[in-house]
Amino acid sequence: MKRDFTPELYAATHRGNLGDLAHYRAVCRGTTRILELGAGSGRLLAALARAGREVVGLELDAGQRRLARRTTQELSVTRRGSVKVVAGDMRKFDLGRPFERILLPYNALFCLLTERDARACLRSVRAALAAGGLFAFDVWNADPVLRYGLGTSEADEPLFELTVGQRTFSVFEHTHEARARQRLSVSYRYVAHDASQSFVSKIEQRYLGSKQIKALLESAGFAIQSWAGDFAGTPFRAGSPHLVVSARAR
Secondary structure, eight states: OOOOOHHHHHHHHOOOOTTHHHHHHHHTTTOSEEEEESOTTSHHHHHHOOTTOEEEEEESOHHHHHHHHHHHHTSOHHHHOEEEEEEOBTTBOOOSSOEEEEEEOTTGGGGOOSHHHHHHHHHHHHHHEEEEEEEEEEEEOOHHHHHHOOOOOSSOEEEEEEEETTEEEEEEEEEEEEGGGTEEEEEEEEEETTSSOEEEEEEEEEOOOHHHHHHHHHHTTEEEEEEESSTTOOBOOTTOSEEEEEEEEO
16 A cells, blocks of 8 residues: 655645744743644644643644654653644634643634634634633734735646655645635645655635734634734734734633
8 A cells, every 4th residue: 555645745845934933932931731723743742842741732634643643752751741632623622621822823823714713713712721821823924915916826836855754756836816715725746756656735725914813813802912023023014924923811
């Protein structure tokens, strides 16, 4: 049976943003119970794990859960603490206990494809936060795209090469924007150099502008604590690369 490299290829393509791990470590400093939504390959879980701390990763995709468990199991026993990867949907979850920090990193908010889904997720987050707890997330800054559009690539565009295990793949990207619906569909095609295999990974996003995100948080009962344009804490501006937010339940 041929191995499905898709989760590993996805993880190798999407490695986060410069400075995001340090940012979330700082956000979680001094806490003992953390929940990450959309844990993916376990990259952030591994960065936050430490003795005396419980870190839980909620992930819907079975392939990503397997990869996250492997990632966290490779940590040294002294670093690991309690790290769990559980199956679940960020739109509706209840793990039976509160968390001091709930994280939604690396554009995961934009993976909620309807207003209803986004509101449901925020309701679950608010219910799962411990008293005085903090909800933290980051997305790419969609304000310029809302204003000018992003455009659609007419054909696969070559990006780079990736080596996973003993296999090397060429990576191609195809982007389609439905601007009226604020929807973005990006397909990544991975072609093995020996032409024996190819895989496709597709990401669907519903991007939101900064004003929309602020209104969504306020309507869900959150008070914004920080509103930055990058992971260094620079104030958010129209041309900022990211929107990095932390909020507390009112």
